[in-house]
Amino acid sequence: MKKVSKRFLFISIGAIVLFMLGMSWFFPYSPFSIYKSYIYKPDPVVAEGYAQDLNTFKNTYNPSTTDDNRTNNMNQYIVPLFEQDWLIHKDKAKMGNPQIESFLIEVKEARQNLLSLLVEEDYTREEREYLMITVEGLLGLEESIVDLKFSHSESRSTINRQFRNLHVSYINTFGRYATFYEVFQNKGRASE
Incomplete structure (x- = not known):
């Protein structure tokens, strides 16, 4: 027995x-x-292209401490959202609940900052439209991150697809913000 x-x-x-x-x-x-974690490996071509776009953008604005322009000063709080290692490097990144929660907090803070700009600053109609499109992109990012946060029953392939879609959503939202900032900068140059 x-x-x-x-x-x-x-x-x-x-x-x-x-x-x-x-x-x-x-x-x-x-x-x-x-x-309870996943190793995400970004597409190296996408990550490299995005890193180049981000560096180009960072070279277009001057984070001067003497500048009293609130929109220029806000870049120091918005750009780090788009500079995360998993977005710009080709290396694998471990994604667990703490990382996903951190993404969500950063996106919410960026959205709040942009909404405060929208309310407090005097923008042209075109600038407001681009800023609203950026805020909508951040709302989409929030939804994607929340979906990932609660994807307990999703398979590995589904989670991989969700992270790839999230990566692309970050890139698209950055493109929207860069367009807003370019329009804002061009207005500033035109008025000088």
């Missing part, structure tokens, strides 16, 4: 371990997953 009990115990433990490992691999964020 003891040999049957031990064999049953070892088979049961082995089955549980295999189940947990399988769940960790196929459903990274499930309640049965051991690590």
